[in-house]
Amino acid sequence: MRxxxxxxxxxxxxxxxxxxxxxxxxxxxxxxxxxxxxLDALAGNGNxxxxxxxxxxxxxxxxxxxxxxxxxxxxxxxFQGVFRNPLADPYLLGVAAGAGLGAxxxxxxxxxxxxxxxxxxxxxxxxxxxxxxxGRGKNLILAGVAVSxxxxxxxxxxxxxxxxxxxxxxxxxxxxxATNGYHEVKLLLPYAIVTSVVVLAMRRELDVLSVGDAEASxxxxxxxxxxxxxxxxxxxxxxxxxxxxGLIGFVGIVVPHIVRLLAGGSYRQIxxxxxxxxxxxxxxxxxVARTLISPGELPIGVVTAFFGAPFFxxxxxTTKGVSL
Amino acid sequence: xxxxxxxxxxxxxxxxxxxxxxxxxGGEWVTVIGPNGAGKSTLLRAIGGVLPFTGSIQIGGVxxxxxxxxxxxxxxxxxxxxxxxxxxxxxxxxxxxxxxxYIPPLGxxxxxxxxxxERRLRELDLVRFAxxxxxxxxxxxxxxxxxxxxxxxxxxxLLLDEPTSALDIGHQQEVxxxxxxxxAEHGLTVLATMHDLSIAGEYADRLALLADGRVAAIGPxxxxxxxxxxxxxxxxxxxxxxxDYGPIIVPVRG
Numbered sequence: 134m135r136x137x138x139x140x141x142x143x144x145x146x147x148x149x150x151x152x153x154x155x156x157x158x159x160x161x162x163x164x165x166x167x168x169x170x171x172l173d174a175l176a177g178n179g180n181x182x183x184x185x186x187x188x189x190x191x192x193x194x195x196x197x198x199x200x201x202x203x204x205x206x207x208x209x210x211x212f213q214g215v216f217r218n219p220l221a222d223p224y225l226l227g228v229a230a231g232a233g234l235g236a237x238x239x240x241x242x243x244x245x246x247x248x249x250x251x252x253x254x255x256x257x258x259x260x261x262x263x264x265x266x267x268g269r270g271k272n273l274i275l276a277g278v279a280v281s282x283x284x285x286x287x288x289x290x291x292x293x294x295x296x297x298x299x300x301x302x303x304x305x306x307x308x309x310x311a312t313n314g315y316h317e318v319k320l321l322l323p324y325a326i327v328t329s330v331v332v333l334a335m336r337r338e339l340d341v342l343s344v345g346d347a348e349a350s351x352x353x354x355x356x357x358x359x360x361x362x363x364x365x366x367x368x369x370x371x372x373x374x375x376x377x378x379g380l381i382g383f384v385g386i387v388v389p390h391i392v393r394l395l396a397g398g399s400y401r402q403i404x405x406x407x408x409x410x411x412x413x414x415x416x417x418x419x420x421v422a423r424t425l426i427s428p429g430e431l432p433i434g435v436v437t438a439f440f441g442a443p444f445f446x447x448x449x450x451t452t453k454g455v456s457l
Numbered sequence: 458x459x460x461x462x463x464x465x466x467x468x469x470x471x472x473x474x475x476x477x478x479x480x481x482x483g484g485e486w487v488t489v490i491g492p493n494g495a496g497k498s499t500l501l502r503a504i505g506g507v508l509p510f511t512g513s514i515q516i517g518g519v520x521x522x523x524x525x526x527x528x529x530x531x532x533x534x535x536x537x538x539x540x541x542x543x544x545x546x547x548x549x550x551x552x553x554x555x556x557x558x559y560i561p562p563l564g565x566x567x568x569x570x571x572x573x574x575e576r577r578l579r580e581l582d583l584v585r586f587a588x589x590x591x592x593x594x595x596x597x598x599x600x601x602x603x604x605x606x607x608x609x610x611x612x613x614x615l616l617l618d619e620p621t622s623a624l625d626i627g628h629q630q631e632v633x634x635x636x637x638x639x640x641a642e643h644g645l646t647v648l649a650t651m652h653d654l655s656i657a658g659e660y661a662d663r664l665a666l667l668a669d670g671r672v673a674a675i676g677p678x679x680x681x682x683x684x685x686x687x688x689x690x691x692x693x694x695x696x697x698x699x700x701d702y703g704p705i706i707v708p709v710r711g
Contacts, residue, residue, distance in 0.1 A: 136566055136574075137550045217543075334563045340550070341557050343543035347507045351537075352610070353530030353558035398545025398590075 137340075137399035139406070147409030151199065154416035158195035159187055161420060163427055193312040194423075197377065198416035200318070200325045201310065202384055204374040206411020208367035209385030210392070210403045211332050214339040215363050216274060223371040223385040226277040226364070230284035231260025232375040237288045237302050241295045247313070249305065250320060250376040257372035260284055265361075273364075307432040308381035310419050317377040328370030332404060335363055339400035383437040384411055387445045394448050414441070458483040458646045459504070459614055463512035466496070466503045473499045475670040476512070483613070486640060486647040488657045490681070491667035492691050497650040498538060500667065501618045504648065505535040516614055530558035534610035536603045538618040538650075542591050548602050549587040552577055555609030577605040580639065597628035601635070608639065615640075617649040621656070629653070633660045658682050658703035666690060678703040 159171045166174070166183060173179040174187035208223035216225070224230075235256020239249045260280050268276025292299055312318070338359045341349050346356040371385075388411040389403055396402050418436040425431055459481040466474040473496045481487045489497045503510045506521055506529045514521045516532045524532070534555070543551070555577075556570040566574075578584050581601045586594060591602060600620065607615060617636065621629035637660060640647055651657040657664060658678030666674040666681050668690040674681045682704040687695050698705040 135549070136553050136571060137547065337560070337563075337565060340543075340546075341554055343541070343546065344554060345541040347502070348535075348537055348541060350507045350526065351505050351530060351533075351535045352554060353527035355526065393545065398543075398547075399550060 137397055137401055139402050140396070143396045143402065143406055144409075147406050147413070150413035151409055151416075154413040154420070155195055155199065158198065158416050158420050159191045161424055162186070162191060163424075189314065190312075193315045193318050194310055194419065195416055196318050197312055197321065198310050198419040199412040200321050201374045201378045201381065202388075202415025202418075203408045203412035204321075204325055204328060204370040205381065205385040205415070206388035206407040207329060207332055207404060208371045208374075209411075210389035210400070210407040211339070211363055211367040212385075213389055214342065214400050214403075215360050215367075217343060217345070218274070219390065220386070221274075222382075223367065224375075224380070225274060226264045226368055227260030227280035227284065228257045228368055228371045228375055229380050230281035230288070231263075232257040232372065233302075233306055233380065234260075234284040234288045234291075236305050236379075237291050237298075240298050240301050240305065241291055247316065250317065253305075253379075254372050254376035256284070257375055258369075261368045261372065265364075304432075305379045308379035308434045309430070310378055310415075310422075310433060321373050321377050324370055324373035328366045328373075329408060331366035332363060332370075333408070335359060336400045336404045339363065339404070343400075378433075380434070381415070381437060382434050383441050384415055387441055388414055391445060391448050458485070458517060459648065460515040460518075461500075461504065461513070462515075464500070464503060464510055464514060465512050466499050466508055466510045468499065468508075473670055474503070474510075477667070477670070477672055479665060479672060479675070481646055481648055483646055484640070484644055485662050486637070486649070486660060487663045487665060488649045488651050488661035489665045489667050490651060490654060490657050491673075495667040496670045497667055498618050501535065501616045501648065501650055504614075505533055505616050506530075507535075527558045530610060530612070532612050533614040533616060534607040534612040535616040536607045536618065536620055538622065540603050542599070544592060546591050547587070548583060548589055548591055548594070549574065549578070551591050551602060552583075552605045552609050555606040558610060573611065574605075574609050577609045580608070580642075581605045581635065596623050597625075597631065600624060600628070600632050604632070604636065604639075608643070613644070614646045614648065617647065619650055619652065622652060629656060636660075654682055654687070654706040655700070655704070658706075659700070660702075682706060 156168060160166050160168055164186060170179055170183055171187055174184045205223050212221040212223055212225055213219055232253040235252040236249050239252035264273060264277045264280045292302060341352055341354055342356055349356045389407045392403050392406040392410055396406050419433055422431040422433045422436045461477055461479040464474055464477040465472060477500060489500060491497050502508045504514055521529050552574045553566055556566055560566055578587055581604060583601055583605055586598060621632055624632060661678060663676060664678050664681040665672050666686060673690055674686055682697055684695060684697050687693050694709050694711045696707045696709050698707060
């Protein structure tokens with residue numbers, strides 16, 4: 134008789150998955166480098182070209198992929214727990230539409246490329262705040278639907294007025310992990326840390342919340358308060374991830390479910406493992422996206438769904454999962 | 458043990474309970490009966506601390522509205538009428554949720570918490586289900602698991618809202634006997650709500666008849682389960698027959 138704990142085995146598997154994604158992401162690309170060369174380059178040894186490829190081009194991109202994947206999967210797992218809804222995804226509260234609107238405005242105003250993430254972040258946070266304000270005490274999910282619809286309408290209107298920017302906006306919306314040195318990594322890092330610390334620290338509370346607000350409150354919790362803190366943290370991480378990478382679907386909704394089916398249904402298992410496997414999954418998906426049709430690049434959302442969906446179905450069919 | 462005075466509870470602006478007074482002694486079992494909509498569940502939820510109220514609710518002489526939630530949860534444990542069954546949660550993890558009031562925020566269960574949860578599983582004959590998912594258990598088994606979680610809270614006051622409404626007659630008796638045994642072993646005070654009047658009378662020390670948000674009658678089962686009171690408050694035609702453990706209520710057509 135053992136309580137649900139994160140098993141060392143699964144934790145080890147998650148760390149190894151991240152390590153593999155990290156190593157492959159640094160080694161593979163238009164120029165394939167042996168692992169020894171990669172390690173040398175990381176230490177600052179070897180020829181200039183290899184050092185530049187590894188530390189200036191690939192490392193920031195791999196780190197960004199790991200962080201965005203970790204954020205989306207962690208936030209997805211958190212949202213599913215907070216709303217006790219298996220279909221909840223990190224974009225639920227208007228983050229996606231708000232970020233899309235922000236990016237559309239920035240691109241439409243021909244602003245500096247570096248300002249697009251800031252505009253997307255602002256739009257995402259504004260949308261989430263609007264959702265909270267409108268849905269508080271009523272129904273956050275429905276308020277999120279309304280805010281998303283409104284933001285999407287404004288965005289469509291702006292696009293129609295500035296048809297020449299449609300291509301750029303859509304390429305942003307489809308999601309991509311383009312990096313400009315360490316700019317995006319530095320942008321995302323503080324939010325990633327805050328979100329991870331807050332959400333992981335409250336993983337047991339998410340388990341308690343699964344019995345519903347009334348019973349959780351009878352067990353001594355402040356369900357509304359816990360919920361708000363969790364949602365704020367997850368929305369912040371999602372907004373930051375979306376700001377630097379656009380809308381990458383699938384990771385946030387499916388990674389937590391795969392983890393749940395394979396490793397156990399407690400949030401003490403789901404959240405840390407979602408973080409690790411989400412990171413590894415997105416970094417590997419990005420590797421495929423940038424190497425498969427090299428020198429061209431596939432939109433990463435296409436890769437996450439193309440490989441993730443069949444794998445998810447496989448896991449769903451072969452585990453004795455809970456029917457939802 | 459439990460003292461309720463001048464309790465008023467409103468739901469969505471409608472007052473459900475109008476000045477309820479109720480005293481329950483330590484170790485006593487009091488069951489609240491009353492027609493649908495009388496406010497039985499509302500009373501229990503207010504005492505359990507999940508509804509705002511005006512008036513006074515004291516447990517062990519302490520006003521519960523003055524207590525932090527965790528402290529309150531150490532004094533009163535509730536088995537809800539239809540507890541949520543979290544998908545995928547195993548029985549042992551569910552019972553461990555009962556230790557929440559003793560686990561510091563952001564903390565995890567101690568070895569002692571696990572030991573208490575295991576003891577409750579043994580007492581309720583649930584050890585073999587420990588690793589099963591709660592969803593896969595039958596109604597009677599689930600009810601025992603709900604009880605185990607409430608008992609893991611180690612609270613002196615146990616609130617049972619319709620603990621047997623989902624069970625067949627045999628399992629009803631099994632669960633209530635179990636509650637009675639545990640009450641004796643742990644010195645618990647039990648406040649329950651129940652629909653079946655005969656069973657309510659057989660297991661309770663006293664019955665409180667709640668009607669229209671007020672206590673219409675309170676006392677030993679034989680004083681409350683009378684043909685007159687039941688006709689007046691339930692608009693029911695019944696025959697009351699003396700039984701070994703309390704009056705037997707038989708509905709009659711007429």
